Amino acid sequence: MQRINGRIVNSLVGKITYSGDSKDDKFGINITADITVANDESEIASNDHVYRIVDDIGSLKGEELSDDEKVMGFAARGQNYIYLDKNFDGTTATHETFHSAGLKHIKDEIQSGTFGKPIKKIGNHFQSFSTNDYSGNLMHQQRDLKKFRTSNQGNKLTKWQLTMIESLYSNKKLNRGKQKTDD
Numbered sequence: 450m451q452r453i454n455g456r457i458v459n460s461l462v463g464k465i466t467y468s469g470d471s472k473d474d475k476f477g478i479n480i481t482a483d484i485t486v487a488n489d490e491s492e493i494a495s496n497d498h499v500y501r502i503v504d505d506i507g508s509l510k511g512e513e514l515s516d517d518e519k520v521m522g523f524a525a526r527g528q529n530y531i532y533l534d535k536n537f538d539g540t541t542a543t544h545e546t547f548h549s550a551g552l553k554h555i556k557d558e559i560q561s562g563t564f565g566k567p568i569k570k571i572g573n574h575f576q577s578f579s580t581n582d583y584s585g586n587l588m589h590q591q592r593d594l595k596k597f598r599t600s601n602q603g604n605k606l607t608k609w610q611l612t613m614i615e616s617l618y619s620n621k622k623l624n625r626g627k628q629k630t631d632d
């Protein structure tokens with residue numbers, strides 16, 4: 450458990466890069482992690498964020514997956530539980546942690562736009578962002594890369610994502626204490 454703990458901390462601390470919208474942006478991001486191992490459910494407080502290390506998230510969630518698909522992580526937006534496959538790797542822990550911190554996938558954010566549809570200017574006309582934008586953003590879904598040819602997943606977050614976390618937090622939409630999935 451201590452080893453898994455270290456893997457989660459390592460993937461969180463010092464890895465996220467912030468890509469500003471302009472060079473005048475004065476945003477910075479500093480992540481610290483304080484994770485302890487719970488020996489029993491009774492040690493978990495309602496405001497703790499809990500990483501649950503499991504064998505098979507797919508069957509836990511009752512998802513239909515093809516043979517080459519495996520769910521490496523799952524977390525519901527704004528809730529306190531975070532599932533990680535026992536063999537989680539790369540950005541999985543970080544990606545799921547930011548779901549827990551209120552972020553949606555880029556493709557969903559572009560669809561339903563919490564902040565309205567983001568628009569970019571190309572030459573003289575305006576165009577919506579697509580999943581091919583935000584290259585290297587942490588909130589792309591790894592499996593969409595193959596399916597929909599979206600941009601690669603990386604460690605980047607944008608200003609609007611950070612602003613969104615802050616605004617959800619201030620409006621008490623985060624840390625709602627839900628520790629378990631419905632099923």
Ligand SMILES: [Zn+2]
Nearest residue numbers: 544548554590
């Ligand atoms: Zn995700």
